[in-house]
Every structure is written in C-alpha cells, then in structure tokens.
Amino acid sequence: MVEILIMLAAGLAGAAFLLALVRFIRGPSRLDRVVAFDVLTVIAITFIVLAALVENRGIYLDAALVYALLSFLGVISIARYLEGRF
Amino acid sequence: MISKGISGKGRNTAIMFATLMLFWLMLNGKLEADILIVGALVALVIAVLYRDGLSFFTEFRFTPAAFIAGFGYYGYFFKELFKSNIKLAAIVLSPSLPVKPAIVKVRTKLKTRMGRLMLANSITLTPGTLTVEMEGEWLYVHWVRMEADAIEEATARIVSGFESYLEVMYG
Amino acid sequence: MGLILDIIGGLLLVGGASFLLFGGLGLVRMPDIYNRIQAGAKTTTLGTLLTLAGAACLQPAWGWKLLLIGVFLIFTNPVSAQVLANTAHRRGAEKSPLTKIDRLAEDQEGKA
Numbered sequence: 001m002v003e004i005l006i007m008l009a010a011g012l013a014g015a016a017f018l019l020a021l022v023r024f025i026r027g028p029s030r031l032d033r034v035v036a037f038d039v040l041t042v043i044a045i046t047f048i049v050l051a052a053l054v055e056n057r058g059i060y061l062d063a064a065l066v067y068a069l070l071s072f073l074g075v076i077s078i079a080r081y082l083e084g085r086f
Numbered sequence: 087m088i089s090k091g092i093s094g095k096g097r098n099t100a101i102m103f104a105t106l107m108l109f110w111l112m113l114n115g116k117l118e119a120d121i122l123i124v125g126a127l128v129a130l131v132i133a134v135l136y137r138d139g140l141s142f143f144t145e146f147r148f149t150p151a152a153f154i155a156g157f158g159y160y161g162y163f164f165k166e167l168f169k170s171n172i173k174l175a176a177i178v179l180s181p182s183l184p185v186k187p188a189i190v191k192v193r194t195k196l197k198t199r200m201g202r203l204m205l206a207n208s209i210t211l212t213p214g215t216l217t218v219e220m221e222g223e224w225l226y227v228h229w230v231r232m233e234a235d236a237i238e239e240a241t242a243r244i245v246s247g248f249e250s251y252l253e254v255m256y257g
Numbered sequence: 258m259g260l261i262l263d264i265i266g267g268l269l270l271v272g273g274a275s276f277l278l279f280g281g282l283g284l285v286r287m288p289d290i291y292n293r294i295q296a297g298a299k300t301t302t303l304g305t306l307l308t309l310a311g312a313a314c315l316q317p318a319w320g321w322k323l324l325l326i327g328v329f330l331i332f333t334n335p336v337s338a339q340v341l342a343n344t345a346h347r348r349g350a351e352k353s354p355l356t357k358i359d360r361l362a363e364d365q366e367g368k369a
Contacts, residue, residue: 001263001264001267002263002264002266002267002315004267005264005267005268005270005271006267006270008271008274009267009270009271009273009274009308009311010274011274012271012274012275012277012278013274013277013278013308015278015281016274016277016278016280016281016282016304017281018281019278019281019282019284019285020280020281020284020297022285023284023285023293029290029350029351031290031341031344031345031348031350032290032293034341035284035290035293035294035297035341036284036297038297038301038337038338038341039280039281039284039297039301042301042304042305042330042334043277043281043301045305045326045330046273046274046277046304046305046308049308049309049312049323049326050270050308050312052312052316052319053270053312053315053316056316058316058318058319058322061319061322061323061326062113062322064326065113065322065325065326065329068326068329068330068333069329072333072336072337075337075340075341076336076337076340079337079340079341079343079344080340080344082344082348083344083347083348109325111321112321112322112324112325113321113322113325115318115319115320115321115322167299167302167303168303170299170303171276171279171299171300171303171304174279174280174283174295174296174299174300175276175279175300177283178279178282178283178286178287178296179279179282183286183287183288185287185288185292185353185355186355186357187288187289187291187292187352187353187355187356188356188357188358188359189291189346189356189358189359189360189361189362190358190360191360191361191364206335206339207331207332207335207336207339208335210298210299210335210338210339211298211299211302211334211335214295215295216291216294216295216298216338216339216342217335217339217342218291218339218342218343218346218361219343219346219361226360226361226364228291228295228342230292230295232357232358235358
C-alpha cells in the first residue's frame with residue numbers, strides 16, 4: 001500500500017521534473033533557464049527523500065541537506081553573475 | 087538593537103551558540119555525551135569568532151509576547167502558503183490562464199533587517215505575490231492577479247496580515 | 258496505529274508531489290519570467306514541505322533531520338526567488354504584454 005503511494009509520488013515528481021526540463025531547454029532567456037534549474041534542484045531533493053524511504057537509508061537525507069545548500073548558493077551566484085556584479 | 091540587562095556582545099554570542107547547537111543536535115538526531123561535547127566546543131569557537139557577523143540573527147525579541155506572535159505567525163504563514171498553492175494550481179489548470187500581472191508598490195512599518203527579510207519572504211510565499219525589490223520602507227511586489235494599485239490598498243492586502251505579527255517579533 | 262500513520266504519510270507524499278507537478282505546469286504555461294518564478298517558488302516550497310512531512314510520518318526517527326531540511330527550504334526558497342526576480346528586473350527582462358503597471362520601472366525612471 002505505502003509502496004504504491006511512494007511510487008505514485010515519484011511518478012508525479014518525475015512528471016514535474018520533465019515539465020521543468022521543458023522550460024530549461026526552451027529558455028528563452030538565460031534567466032528562464034536558471035529559474036527552471038532552481039525548480040529542478042528542489043524537485044531533486046524530493047527524489048532523494050523518496051529514495052531514502054524506498055531503500056530505508058537515513059544517510060541519504062544528509063545528501064539532501066547538502067544538495068539544498070549547494071543549489072541555493074549556486075542559484076544565487078548565477079543570478080548575481082548574470083547581473084554583472086562579479 | 088538595544089538589549090536590557092545582558093550586554094549586546096554577550097547576548098549575540100549566546101544566541102549564536104544556542105542556534106548552532108540546535109542545528110548540530112537536529113543534524114545528529116541523538117543526545118550522546120561525545121556528540122554534545124564536540125558540538126559545544128565547535129559552536130563556542132564559531133560563536134565567539136563570528137558574534138557580530140550575523141547580528142540580524144539576534145534581532146528577535148525574546149519576550150513572551152514575541153513567542154506567542156511567532157506561533158501566530160507560523161500558523162498564518164502555513165495557511166497562506168496553502169491558499170497560495172491552491173490559487174496557483176487553479177490558475178495553471180484553467181485553459182484560459184487568467185493572469186493580470188502588475189508590479190505594485192507597498193510600504194512597511196518594520197524597521198529591523200530581519201523583520202523586513204521575513205516580510206519579503208512571507209510575501210513571496212503568499213497568494214500571487216513576489217517581492218522584486220526593496221528600498222528602505224518601500225517594497226515592489228509582482229502580483230499575478232492585481233487586485234489593487236493604490237499604495238494604501240495594496241499595502242492593506244499584501245503586507246498588513248504578516249506585519250502585525252512581525253512587528254511584535256522583530257519591530 | 259502504525260498503519261494509519263503510514264497511509265497518512267503516503268498521502269502526504271502524493272499530495273506534495275502533485276503540487277510539484279502544478280509548479281512544473283506553471284513553469285511551462287506562464288507567460289513571463291516573473292509569473293514563472295511565482296509558480297516555481299510557491300509550489301516547490303509547499304510540495305517539498307509536504308513530502309518531508311510525509312517522510313517523517315513513514316520514518317519518525319528521521320524527524321529532526323527532515324525538519325532541518327524543511328526549515329532551510331522555508332528560508333532559502335523565497336530568497337532565491339527574490340534574487341532571481343530582482344536580477345530579471347535589473348536586466349530589463351521581457352514582461353508579458355498583459356502587465357499593465359510597473360511601479361518599479363516608473364520610480365527608477367523618475368530617479369534617472
């Protein structure tokens with residue numbers, strides 16, 4: 001029962017990932033791609049949590065935390081770079 | 087921020103230490119002697135070295151009223167976050183895509199940096215609004231479906247709900 | 258009791274993932290970058306928070322770490338949305354023709 005719900009959640013998140021990927025490829029501006037990238041990374045955190053549940057490994061959550069931290073810093077620095085502050 | 091009793095620097099260090107310890111304990115998820123000792127040592131060193139680096143962190147008023155307002159704030163926040171998602175889903179799912187975007191100007195009474203940051207974040211996560219720029223007491227907010235353009239009315243609709251809580255928490 | 262909590266957790270996971278899907282849909286359908294940022298930031302925040310809550314129901318022992326990820330997301334997600342919107346406006350990103358009013362651009366012209 002729970003396994004089915006987890007798989008369903010993974011399917012929905014996967015569809016969301018594909019839609020964000022469409023925006024990432026289509027652009028049109030570089031900043032649109034950064035916005036899509038931001039959403040992609042947050043969806044990836046959901047995937048890591050789901051993977052942790054399926055494989056029953058809590059250690060994956062540390063990866064999710066570090067991933068959240070790095071993607072945040074990445075998005076901020078790309079945005080500032082596009083603004084021409086560096 | 088002027089604090090009563092404890093001196094500013096000691097207060098900053100203590101709050102920073104407590105915050106770091108809390109994060110360390112949440113990250114470890116268990117209370118054991120060696121974890122506590124290592125965490126306390128590292129947190130103490132960082133807190134002493136960087137006590138002025140994150141001074142906005144300590145702008146929270148540690149009064150009972152502020153804690154009560156904090157609970158009220160988070161209750162209101164999650165309610166608004168949920169509402170905003172439902173509204174957005176409705177817009178995205180309707181074939182005609184009913185948007186009426188605008189960037190409006192609103193004003194805040196909050197004075198502290200942390201208060202203003204929390205306000206801007208709250209605005210971004212609530213129904214249809216996104217903070218684009220902040221200049222002193224003025225905020226420029228992108229609105230997916232504009233309801234009001236005049237500063238007073240836009241402020242009443244966007245800012246006031248959160249401001250009443252944040253005013254007690256941060257001032 | 259454990260079974261009920263498991264089912265609640267599973268449903269929270271599915272609910273969170275559905276919000277992510279709405280966000281993805283908004284990202285594709287919305288007419289300009291500001292509206293896309295709005296769609297992205299709101300739905301990913303709530304979607305991920307619900308997923309984390311669901312995971313906490315399924316594995317209560319992970320609760321603290323999941324809470325830490327949630328707190329982190331609540332603070333960083335809106336900040337990155339604001340930074341992106343701010344950068345978009347400073348770069349003069351194209352606005353949807355539906356946008357009637359832009360007080361920020363008006364005020365900046367007034368100053369220049």
